[in-house]
Each structure stands twice: as structure tokens, then as C-alpha cells.
Amino acid sequence: MALNYTPRGYMWIATYRNGQAVPQFDPLTGKENKFKNIEKSDVERIGLFPISPTMTVKILEGEGVLTVPNENPIHEVLIPQGKEPDFWARTICPSGQFHECLECGYKWLFAFGKEDPVLTRKGYPKHRDHKIYCVSCASEGKNTELIRERRKWRCPKVDEHRNPAPIRRYGVAVCPGCGYHNVPTDTKEEHRIVQKVVDMSYLVYLIGPKDEKLTYINEWGEVIGKGVV
Amino acid sequence: MVATVTVRVNYGAGPTESADVNGLPVRLINAASSDGRDQADTSDPVVIPGAGFGYSFYKHICLSIDGGAFSQVDNVQMWCDGTIGWTLGTGGLLLVGTRDAGDHGCPEASYDQAQGDGTYGYAIDVAVNGHPYYNAQTIGVQDIENFHSGAKMAVDTGAHTIAENTKGFVVQAKVDTDATQGEQTDETIQISYDEQ
Numbered sequence: 001m002a003l004n005y006t007p008r009g010y011m012w013i014a015t016y017r018n019g020q021a022v023p024q025f026d027p028l029t030g031k032e033n034k035f036k037n038i039e040k041s042d043v044e045r046i047g048l049f050p051i052s053p054t055m056t057v058k059i060l061e062g063e064g065v066l067t068v069p070n071e072n073p074i075h076e077v078l079i080p081q082g083k084e085p086d087f088w089a090r091t092i093c094p095s096g097q098f099h100e101c102l103e104c105g106y107k108w109l110f111a112f113g114k115e116d117p118v119l120t121r122k123g124y125p126k127h128r129d130h131k132i133y134c135v136s137c138a139s140e141g142k143n144t145e146l147i148r149e150r151r152k153w154r155c156p157k158v159d160e161h162r163n164p165a166p167i168r169r170y171g172v173a174v175c176p177g178c179g180y181h182n183v184p185t186d187t188k189e190e191h192r193i194v195q196k197v198v199d200m201s202y203l204v205y206l207i208g209p210k211d212e213k214l215t216y217i218n219e220w221g222e223v224i225g226k227g228v229v
Numbered sequence: 230m231v232a233t234v235t236v237r238v239n240y241g242a243g244p245t246e247s248a249d250v251n252g253l254p255v256r257l258i259n260a261a262s263s264d265g266r267d268q269a270d271t272s273d274p275v276v277i278p279g280a281g282f283g284y285s286f287y288k289h290i291c292l293s294i295d296g297g298a299f300s301q302v303d304n305v306q307m308w309c310d311g312t313i314g315w316t317l318g319t320g321g322l323l324l325v326g327t328r329d330a331g332d333h334g335c336p337e338a339s340y341d342q343a344q345g346d347g348t349y350g351y352a353i354d355v356a357v358n359g360h361p362y363y364n365a366q367t368i369g370v371q372d373i374e375n376f377h378s379g380a381k382m383a384v385d386t387g388a389h390t391i392a393e394n395t396k397g398f399v400v401q402a403k404v405d406t407d408a409t410q411g412e413q414t415d416e417t418i419q420i421s422y423d424e425q
Contacts, residue, residue, distance in 0.1 A: 004233040
């Protein structure tokens with residue numbers, strides 16, 4: 001049965017100016033402290049901390065919620081005097097598709113759309129001219145059908161596929177390796193260079209001073225930009 | 230901490246609410262009695278008009294906050310990739326209902342069952358038989374391509390603190406006389422929401 005939520009890997013900790021701190025989850029019970037209930041005017045720093053394996057168990061016991069233990073980096077943002085902290089978890093569904101390049105086997109997340117200041121960055125390539133490209137070997141696929149036609153051919157003289165493609169002389173294909181004529185090139189096949197693997201939802205954490213640009217941090221702990229909510 | 234949220238299609242009288250369609254295709258067809266999730270069902274196709282424009286029946290798509298422990302869900306946005314690759318003809322578009330001010334999403338209380346004249350669905354923005362939440366607006370519909378990752382559509386900026394449905398966006402296919410007959414390729418609409 002699907003969870004209908006994306007398990008989180010981060011929890012927030014708000015640190016007050018007097019040095020005390022409020023974690024999102026009580027380290028002993030796993031029970032949640034609501035962000036809306038913290039004394040926001042006293043907060044000096046708001047941070048995202050990776051959830052440890054121990055905390056994952058505590059949170060599951062305390063709140064019945066699945067989280068993902070990880071060793072992502074800590075991110076903290078200072079809150080200027082007179083400002084309040086803000087925190088949001090933004091779910092985007094589906095934000096993109098994992099794609100697999102059948103040329104080189106590389107898998108990556110492909111984000112839809114025109115350039116997005118949040119999602120479009122290294123590793124999340126935008127498409128160009130409605131085509132997508134493998135970020136590893138730059139093989140090209142069509143965005144709609146993800147299919148590219150390729151002619152396969154086999155040189156009967158040496159009985160193996162040859163590369164580069166055969167040259168053509170007087171309309172007849174010639175193996176560039178052995179000079180054999182009438183190389184069969186009619187074994188045209190549709191070849192998926194880049195295929196969709198799965199749609200997926202995606203989480204972005206937003207932290208920073210309220211009513212200012214917030215820092216966007218993705219599920220893997222990478223700062224991916226700043227923006228208003 | 231974590232709201233359980235699904236994507237639903239509202240259709241028919243009532244309305245009836247579909248199962249979760251997150252990541253799944255939803256067909257725009259010429260009937261209001263189906264959620265459009267059955268991809269094998271090719272009945273009630275949108276008719277290509279002999280003159281003027283034809284329309285599919287419009288569909289309401291919203292987020293359903295089903296439960297979970299959360300303080301607030303808000304800032305529901307919708308966008309596409311900026312290019313709908315459907316062959317709907319010269320003036321054919323995938324339309325979405327829009328308001329002149331405020332959220333573009335339609336509240337659940339303003340749901341309106343799509344209807345048709347026997348051949349086509351009624352356009353969202355047509356004065357008579359259109360969608361009452363949109364048909365009195367100066368710009369009652371827009372090309373959904375106007376809403377992309379650089380210009381997302383504000384569906385619902387209200388704060389939801391209990392399990393309920395958010396406002397939903399209303400989509401409809403507009404078909405021109407030179408449209409190409411047949412099933413169109415899947416297009417993806419993305420939805421995001423913020424949560425505390």
C-alpha cells in the first residue's frame with residue numbers, strides 16, 4: 001500500500017538566542033513539536049538536520065511516520081534580529097521522471113519544463129527543443145516518444161557488426177572495414193536511447209527568515225537556490 | 230508533520246471523487262460520467278467539429294488532504310512543461326479555467342458538473358451553460374501552456390489545517406476543425422503544495 005507521502009530525511013531544529021533549542025522531534029519519545037508552536041521571535045537559527053537511524057525508529061514509534069535515515073549535510077540559516085524563521089516542506093507531484101539511458105546505462109532525474117530556478121540544475125537537465133539528453137553520454141531522445149531510429153547492419157564477410165556505419169557507393173552499402181559490398185542495412189530497428197523509468201514525487205525544504213527569500217534544499221541535502229514562498 | 234495527500238478528479242453529479250490519479254493519465258472525453266482513468270475505455274471521444282470549435286467536457290482536478298499529522302497545507306500550484314504536444318488543430322488548446330483576481334482554483338462548493346449539447350461539451354467560459362465560477366470573468370480560460378515552471382498557476386493559496394479538498398483547477402480540450410483524430414500522447418501536469 002502506498003504511503004501517500006514522501007518520507008522525509010530531514011528534521012528542523014530551532015535554536016533560540018539564549019542557546020536553548022527545540023527539535024522537530026523529541027529525541028526521547030519521537031513525538032513532534034509543531035513549528036507553529038515555537039517562539040518564533042526568539043529564534044536565532046533554523047536548521048535542517050539529517051535524521052539518524054535511531055531517530056527514524058523513535059519517530060516511527062512516536063508518530064507512526066516513516067522517515068529515511070541518512071547522512072546528508074546540516075543546513076542552518078541565521079535569523080536576523082527582529083525577524084522570524086520560516087519553514088516549509090514542498091511536495092511536487094510528480095516532479096519528474098527517472099530516466100535511463102540505454103546507451104550507457106546512466107539513470108537520472110529528468111525535471112519537466114522550461115528552466116526552473118529550483119529544479120533545473122546540474123543533474124536535472126531541462127530539455128532542449130522538446131528533446132531530452134542523457135546527462136552522461138549526451139545521447140538524444142525525443143521527449144514524446146523517447147525513441148530514436150537507428151540502422152543496424154552486419155558485415156556478412158566478417159560476420160560482425162561494424163562501426164562506423166557503412167559507406168555508400170553507387171547506392172550500395174559498403175563495409176568500410178573490408179570493402180565488402182551489399183552490406184545489409186535493412187535491419188532498421190527502433191531503438192530507445194532514453195526511456196522513462198518511473199514518475200516520482202519530490203521534496204524540497206524551504207528555510208530562512210519569514211517574508212524573505214528562503215533557501216531551497218533538496219532531498220539529497222543540496223542547496224538548489226533561493227526564492228520566495 | 231506529514232500530510233497524506235492525493236490527487237483527485239471530481240466528475241459527474243455530486244460530484245463523485247476518483248481514486249488517486251497522481252502520476253496516472255486522465256482522459257479528457259465527451260462525457261461527465263467518467264473520471265477518465267480507464268485508459269482502455271475509448272468511448273465518448275471528443276468530436277472534431279465541422280466548423281467552429283468543439284470541446285471536451287471539463288474536469289475538476291484537486292488535491293485531497295486525506296489525513297496525516299500536519300499543521301497546515303497551502304500554496305497549491307499547478308503547471309505544465311509549457312508545450313502541449315497535442316494535435317488539436319490550428320486553434321485547438323488545452324484550456325484551464327482562470328479568474329481575474331485571486332486563486333484560479335475552483336472551490337469545492339463551486340463545483341459544476343460538465344455538460345454538453347449532445348455533440349460537444351460546453352466551453353468553460355461560455356456565458357450560457359459554461360462554468361459559473363469562470364464564465365463571468367474577463368478572462369475565464371487560458372491556454373494551459375501559459376502556466377509553466379517559470380509562471381506557475383496559483384490554484385489555492387488558502388491555509389488548510391484539516392483533512393479536506395483544496396481548490397481544484399478545471400481543464401478542458403478545445404478542438405479545431407483540422408485536428409487529427411486519435412488518442413493523444415500523455416502530457417504531464419505538475420502540482421506542488423507546501424506543508425508545515
